[in-house]
Amino acid sequence: MVSLFSGSILVRNNSDQDTLDTEAELCRRLENRLLLLFFGAAGCPRCQAFAPVLRDFFVRLTDEFYVLRAAQLALVYVSQDPTEEQQDQFLKDMPDKWLFLPFEDGLRRELGRRFSVQCLPAVVVLKPGGDVLTRDAADEIQRLGPACFANWQEAAEVLDRSFLMAEDLEDPVPRSFTEPLRRRKTPASQRGLPRIPK
Numbered sequence: 001m002v003s004l005f006s007g008s009i010l011v012r013n014n015s016d017q018d019t020l021d022t023e024a025e026l027c028r029r030l031e032n033r034l035l036l037l038f039f040g041a042a043g044c045p046r047c048q049a050f051a052p053v054l055r056d057f058f059v060r061l062t063d064e065f066y067v068l069r070a071a072q073l074a075l076v077y078v079s080q081d082p083t084e085e086q087q088d089q090f091l092k093d094m095p096d097k098w099l100f101l102p103f104e105d106g107l108r109r110e111l112g113r114r115f116s117v118q119c120l121p122a123v124v125v126l127k128p129g130g131d132v133l134t135r136d137a138a139d140e141i142q143r144l145g146p147a148c149f150a151n152w153q154e155a156a157e158v159l160d161r162s163f164l165m166a167e168d169l170e171d172p173v174p175r176s177f178t179e180p181l182r183r184r185k186t187p188a189s190q191r192g193l194p195r196i197p198k
Contacts, residue, residue, distance in 0.1 A: 002026045004130055008107045010076060014096040029099065033072040034133070034152055037124040039117045041080040042090035047121045051094070053142055054123070058095055060146045071149055076100060078111050080120060127156040 002023055010026065012018040020026050038054060040047035054075075061071035077100040081087040084103035091100060101108050111117075115124045115135070123141060125134040133156055134140065140148045 002030055004111075004126075005107070008105055009102060010099040011102060012096065013077070013091050013094055013098040013100060020099065030074050030128075032128050033074045034128070034149070034156055035126040036073065036075040036137070037078050037111060037115065037126065038075055039078045039080055039112060039115075039122040039124070040090065040120055041082075042086040043081065044120045047090075050121045050138060050142070051090070054121075054138075055094055057141050057146055058098070061149055062095075062097055072153070073149065074099065078108050079103065080108070080112065125152055 005026060006023075009019050009021045010029070012020065020029055036058075040051065042048070058073070058075055060066045061073050064070065075098050077091060077094070077098055079087040079090070079100065081090065081103070087100075087103050091098070115122075115132070117124070117136075121138050123134075123137040124132060125137050127133050133152055137148070137152075
């Protein structure tokens with residue numbers, strides 16, 4: 001995925017406009033995630049209508065106010081705006097976690113050709129390896145909202161980052177604060193667990 005942006009800088013849509021210009025930074029932000037490439041323009045009425053829908057979709061999957069843990073999702077706005085001012089105006093109300101290409105970067109146009117973007121708005125969904133999962137997910141996002149992410153995640157076989165310990169259903173809830181400690185000190189044979197041969 002990082003190779004798609006090699007030689008380019010991605011900018012974070014926060015007030016400081018932090019840049020991700022090293023491979024390590026790009027890996028941290030894009031590795032093992034589904035990537036949405038959002039092709040849009042401030043002067044496009046359909047983009048203006050779709051932008052709040054996409055913003056809500058993204059926020060509901062990545063903001064801890066709505067979810068316990070942010071989804072493995074990244075979004076890069078690939079501006080098709082004729083001026084930098086229009087690009088900045090469009091991004092002004094978008095989430096801080098969105099990334100975008102600097103206006104002067106020729107990769108903006110190249111990505112449009114590479115993914116055969118015919119009309120705006122368009123959302124190309126890429127698997128973590130860079131393969132195309134969906135050529136244009138704009139309609140799907142409008143129809144299904146955040147529910148479509150689960151389908152993409154399954155289709156892309158994205159690994160879940162939370163490696164939580166499996167619950168041991170045979171262990172009762174501790175009766176006291178020190179019970180787990182006492183249980184550790186109790187030999188396995190007394191707890192009814194199989195002994196490990198020496």
